Structures are given as C-alpha cells and as structure tokens.
Amino acid sequence: MKAFIYQGPGKMAVEERPVPQIKAPTDAVVRMIKTTICGTDLHILKGDVPTCTPGRILGHEGVGIIEKTGAGVITFQPGDHALISCISACGRCEFCRRGMYSHCTTGGWILGNEIDGTQAEYVRIPHADTSLYRVPSGIDTEALVMLSDILPTGFECGVLNGKVAPGSTVAIIGAGPIGLAALLTAQFYSPAHIIMVDPDTNRLDVAKRFGATETVSAAGDKAAEAVLKLTGGKGVDTAIEAVGIPASFITCEDIVAPGGTIANVGVHGAKVDLHLERLWSQNITITTRLVDTVTTPMLLKTVEARKIDPKRLITHHFKLGQILDAYETFGHAARTQALKVIIEA
Ligand SMILES: NC(=O)c1ccc[n+]([C@@H]2O[C@H](COP(=O)([O-])OP(=O)(O)OC[C@H]3O[C@@H](n4cnc5c(N)ncnc54)[C@H](O)[C@@H]3O)[C@@H](O)[C@H]2O)c1
Ligand SMILES: [Zn+2]
Ligand SMILES: [Zn+2]
16 A cells, blocks of 8 residues: 655655554554645654654544454444544543543554654554444545544644633644634633734634634744734733744743643644743643643534634645655645645545
8 A cells, every 4th residue: 555654853754654453453454545744744754753663654644444343343334424533532541531532541642753653545543443433424534534633632732731712822833733623612711812823824814714813823923012012911811822932832831821821732843941930929820731632522523513623724735746846845835835735545
C-alpha cells in the first residue's frame, strides 16, 4: 500500500509498505477513506516530537471502513464505517477510568507517532472498541474528519480548560485549524468577546466569518498591546494558546486579566519563559492538556444537529498519491490560504 513516511527532520516521502495486520485481539485494520494533515505533523517534520522516529507512517485523523477485526473486538464488524480518534484508549487502565484517555497506559497519542498512522491506504487501530466511533448516517464524511482531533482539541484543551463562560472575554492566539475549532466551540458558551490573533490576514478574515468579534494582527510585536487596548487595559478572562512557539505563549502571559486562565493547546518544541515576577500576584491559572477526545460523542451530536459545521474548515482536496503537494499546501498556509486539507485514500 501507499503510505506517507517521516524520514527524519525535514525529510519525507511516499513509500510502498505492507498492509498492516491484526497484532492483538482488540485491534482492527481500517481501510482509509479520508484523512488530513495536522499542525502537529508539521511539528514532527521539524523534529519537535522525539517520540516519533524516522520510518513512521504519519497521520492521526480520518474516517475509514473496517477491513478486519481481532477476535476481541465486539462493537465493530468488517464493512462498518468508523471515525478514528487521534487518541487510542483501552478504556480500562487507571487513566482511562478517570477520562484521561490521552494518558492511557497502552494507548494515548500513539497513532502516527509511536505506531504507524492514517496517512496510508490502511491503518491498524489498537483498542478498536474504545478508539473508534460509529459513524451516524447523514453526517458528511469530510465533516467527520474534523472530529478526529481538531474539534475535540480546540474544545477540550482550549474552551473547557480555559473556562470560557457567558459574557467573558476570550483571546485565541493562532487562527490555524485548532484556533478556529476553539473559536467555533467557544460559541457554545456565548462569550461577549472573542479576539482572534494571528499574523495571517486571510486567517483573520476567516475568523471574522466564523464568529470572532475582533481580530488582531500578530505581525510585529504589538499584538499584546492591541489586545489590552481592546479590553480597556484589563486583558482577557481566557487566553487560548493555539500556536506552539514561545512568542505566542508570552503573548498569553501579557494579556491574561487578573483571575484569568491561560489554556495552552500548542505543541512546544522549545522552552518558554514564565514571567512569575509579574504573574505571581495575578490569581491566574495555566493549564496544559493533550486532547483526551472524551467530548467526541458530544461533538458528534452538535455536528449531527448542525449546531456547528466543521466542513467550513476544509479548503483543499488531494488524492493520497499527491500527499507531498498536500503537505506543501498545508505547510505554506499564508501563501496558499489553506486550512484543513482532505486527502482521499
Ligand atoms: N494539545 C493537543 O492535544 C494538540 C492537538 C493537536 C494540535 N495541537 C497543536 O496545536 C497547535 C495549532 O495547530 P494548527 O493545526 O492550528 O497549526 P497551524 O500551524 O496550522 O496554525 C498555527 C497558527 O499560528 C499562527 N501564528 C504563528 N505565530 C504566531 C504568533 N506569534 N501569534 C499568533 N499567531 C501566530 C500561524 O500564522 C498559524 O495560523 C500546534 O502547535 C499543534 O501541534 C495540540
Ligand atoms: Zn493533531
Ligand atoms: Zn487506558
């Protein structure tokens, strides 16, 4: 089968690989229909994610059809359509029982990281019963692909951890797919202001269409100043960091209001300064989280009921054979105006 391979920092290729087989009775092999590329895949390609070693098939998102199941899989059968969660969970270990699937002792974020992922014709999914979701009829397949990672990530790591509340003021730093997913799902709670911050003017325009009340350019070093000005000098109740670089986290430190929350979502590859000499007295909370995907069933219902339309995040379509072009397009979003790219297997 065709597969997209991480070959080490800055190196990638499409290679022929054997179709994966069932290894444990709880596994399923899924024939991919559609997958996509995540900002995290770009971090892997930069060498920011040491757990992902050269030779790995990337990808942790997608929708497919069950090809084979191990003897222990009870909820899925060959031929069933399934949504693949970016997090694999056994459902039984101490962390899973606490709803923290991201730290499952035999799962977590392993797909396209520690085990081969979804940017291929087939993928092996461990703990299939508790890592796949049945696809409700009537939901568009491409909308579903947005539920593997970005919607639960924006919602859980950004909106829930950031304690977005009615009437509150929110700033989202980074208007990539994750920041935009946080923007869509923050509106479940009717905050008074959602200020979107990004250097990319196209992404800021998209953010306006998706419900941002104000936008601020992060080009140059005046973003924090502009956000403070918009909030009458007070700062924001929730600052969601959806980039993953020191500058954007520092922006959050600069704009969080007394009593506010910095909810980090970005994957960081470099250390960041924490200005406690200023923040120690500000009663703030800082949260970090690897997405647990515990809200996927709830988010599925909001998509089914058309409360949100994640398909709006999709800008480009490619075939698996063109995945290098898809990476090129997604990796140069300022030029290509890409948000999520769909790759058809
Ligand atoms: N915590 C998790 O579980 C989890 C899950 C998925 C993705 N992520 C991470 O979330 C982050 C965002 O993902 P994405 O797919 O949207 O990535 P992306 O690269 O498409 O988007 C990042 C955006 O940040 C903007 N940006 C760059 N520098 C900035 C600055 N100084 N201030 C404001 N904006 C700036 C870019 O223009 C871009 O629009 C990545 O770090 C990704 O790895 C985390
Ligand atoms: Zn991801
Ligand atoms: Zn577990």
